[in-house]
Amino acid sequence: MTVGIIHAFLRWVLDVFKPGTGKRRADAYPIPSVSERTPEAPRSTALRLPAHRSPYGLHSVLDGEATATVRPYLIAWERERAVHERALQQRRRTALVLAADFGVDLDRHVIGAEGVPA
Template sequence: MSIIHAFVRLVLGVFAPGTGRRRAGAPPVAPAPPPAPRRARRAPGASPLPAPRSPYRSAGPIDGEATALVRPYLVAYEGRQRQAWRRAALVLAADFGVDLDVRNLHAAGAAR
């Protein structure tokens, strides 16, 4: 640091102290109290506002018979699993000659 920079810092420190709230040696300042809540004025003859309701709660109890017990994404996943098994069975049947039919159509007279 040069002599000019040191002199400028000294002069600024003496004649222009920091502008922040936390100056050295100053007592701490208590925070200002929050403003009092303002009450809204109603027009004369206006009806009172309805009581607030939660949007996540229905008005009455939930009917257990009408409510689905399985999540829809689980049903979709199981459907995709079944489709994957069917595709695998078709690949086995087409590529390796695995017979997937449980009925034996050509064994009509073999069991004698």
């Protein structure tokens, strides 16, 4: 007897908290009958979509010169860096020539070494 009461109580709790069936919404929007619907166009005059074609299956060769594969700001940064590297290399060459030929040392990384005789 207690098992029947427990089952009845559980059934009642599940009925209260289970999701709706949607029966009330079905009556709110009546479906038009077949005679009220517009007639369909014949199959021969219906517009068809073109067949799907993957861009990877194209047999034409892509022109690499026509597409931009690198961002323009990256190209500008590389040019600026190349100019800076050339100027730095020129300074190094000048310092090397002055040190080798004339004994002039342009390296001033040791603080206070200017006044020390060699």
